[in-house]
Amino acid sequence: MPYLDDLNPAQRAAVLALDGPVLMLAGAGTGKTKALTSRIVHLLATGKARPNEILAVTFTNKAAREMKERVARMLGQSVEGMPWMGTFHSISVKILRRHAELAGLKSNFTILDTDDQLRLLKQLIVAAGIDEKRWPARMLAGVIDSWKNRAWTPAKVPSSEASAYNNRGTELYEQYQERLRTLNACDFGDLLLHVVTLFQAHPDILAQYQRWLRYILVDEYQDTNVAQYLWLRLLAQGHRNICCVGDDDQSIYGWRGAEVGNILRFEKDFPGAEVVRLEQNYRSTEHILAAASGVIAANAGRLGKTLWTEAQGGEKVRLIGHWDGEEEARWIGDEIEALQRGTRGGQPVGLNDQAILVRASHQMRAFEDRFLTIGLPYRVIGGPRFYERLEIRDAMAYFRLAVSPDDDLAFERVVNTPKRGLGDKAQQDIQRTARVSGMSLLEGARELLAAGGIGGKGAGQLRAFVAGVDRWHAKTLQQGHSHIELAEQILEESGYTAMWQADKTPEAPGRLENLKELVKALEQFENLQGFLEHVALIMENETEDAVEKVSIMTLHAAKGLEFPAVFLPGWEDGLFPSQRSMDESGLKGLEEERRLAYVGITRAEHLCTISFAANRRVYGQWQSQLPSRFIDELPVAHVDVLTPPGLYGGAYGAAAPGGFGGGSRIEDRATKADVYNSPGWRRLQERSSQRPVSQPRESRSPVIDLAAVSSFTEGDRVFHQKFGYGSVAAIEGDKLDIAFDKAGVKKIVARFVVAAHEADDVPF
């Protein structure tokens, strides 16, 4: 078994314990995925299970894909034969399609995304005569989601929740479920919920799956919610061969229903469970690990793990304070360039190997602005995703309508997009006609037209729209017709493409580009149906870039990733830990924030730089900030303080041995006199005075595109990917001051913009 030789003792123990319940506590960077995949390979190699008898569950498609690839690589063959490897949701859909009728659905039910869900709820809210302003649909969606996360059907919502959504929550939840059933649709929460209720109501079906799925593996167990927990427990009750992998210290999704409790009480749920701890870290230096451990140690109720590494030395975690957020961004930009060139000492660090991890996405802006100015390539991870974009959702609605003409939500979305002269009045008439006759909106429209119930110009256009849907639908039923051509035809004939071609806003060219990409994505599918099914569950858009870029993302988005150099800006109380988190969830919230800090630090392999600013604009108001309480928890021995003494912040650095602060209570930091007289603070001062704050660097930008510099003159019209159209107001070397039509004046490096006329003819 060559794959076993590759493992350390703990990993091997986790792989060899095939039977019975196993909890694999895998710290950051301890080779968790390796152990997990080896375990699957071992199950197959020992003949304990056949490929279709292993249930391997992850949260994200990305994790599922990664697992598939790694197992395939280790086996030297594809994993086509492992149908039960996927996300909770994709596996649930598979189960639910088979038994849809038992959940009151047809097996071709559609899966609604958040947007559809919200529009539906809005309708119910209006119908119930509730002021949507005071009681927003988002709130109701949140309430219903949290109930579904707890596996509560409308009947099971406890009376203690009766006050939810102005006392109308339960009632609306019931109506919503009713509506979904009529539409033959599910939201994401339903996928899990229906499977759980199905298993509970039909022991025979459950037993069948229990018999089938002899071995169960679960990744990121600390992120499971109650519904997922029940889902797993029901399935695992058969053979009790369940292996859950997770790290309680990395549980950061409590706010969306994840229960750390699930992992904490695993041993109670599964008596006799074997617990294996993976603690040898292969990712980070000892200083980085020590810093992370120092912070997380402040959390109570941990299962407890101590990461260690054989790696010696390395750089300490760096800590620096700045005057404000802009200076912080400037300094980090300089540091990144210095690392890239290798002028900071040590090997050059490529931009792909550097990341900035922020608490909240609005923090990204300062960095984007700065990087645009200095021409530092960056990529933002986790922005709006491809399939969530307006134009993609519109196009998808057209496709849905072609496939199922009775899809009312799709009908509503596009009946007047592009504008067909069908305003509120016309649409309400259609709705009413449909409701009265108990038909779909499309049929309602048809009937209304026949009855002459639609006025003047709208009538002709609606007739054309209905005829279009009929035509497209007929084509989806024909064999041998190219679905790609059909898609193009739909976008063309509906006037949707033309709508964007006529649009002169800066986003229009990009949207046309996206539509082209959408059509291209169809190539990988047999037909439109297959494509729609895929998109409902797999909302992702991973683009591999040829150009090296720094990554900017939230701490949440960074989980599971690693980078040689990591910057953690904005470590200020209120921002990180987030005030809102503490207000809403108290100590629990604070502890989750602390785990977020732990996740952040442990992303770093070699260099981790934490920073904070003394002043920051919050909602447009300048505020003076205190350094994060987490900074007090960093062990002094593993941190280099780069901040000039007495300058900014200044509140960190009390005398307690081993840490910067004596505690995390605000009162502690208020006694500044003590702090400044303390040995700890003097030590900090001595250390930081030995080094310049940041070495002066020769001025920046390795690559200057001379062609770009010379090709603009003042007054030129230009186009920028993010800011749209504008005119050149001033030129300074390779930098342009551009007055954007929408975004105001910005300083931008010339190679980031194109002449406006070039942007105009993006072909479609």
Next chain:
DNA sequence: CAGGCTGGCTTTTTT
């Protein structure tokens, strides 16, 4: 029906 104005909100996000 467009376009402009005002008022309210503002953490994290996968499926």
Next chain:
DNA sequence: AGCCAGCCTG
């Protein structure tokens, strides 16, 4: 400060 939704006006 900036974004969005809803409202009013032309």
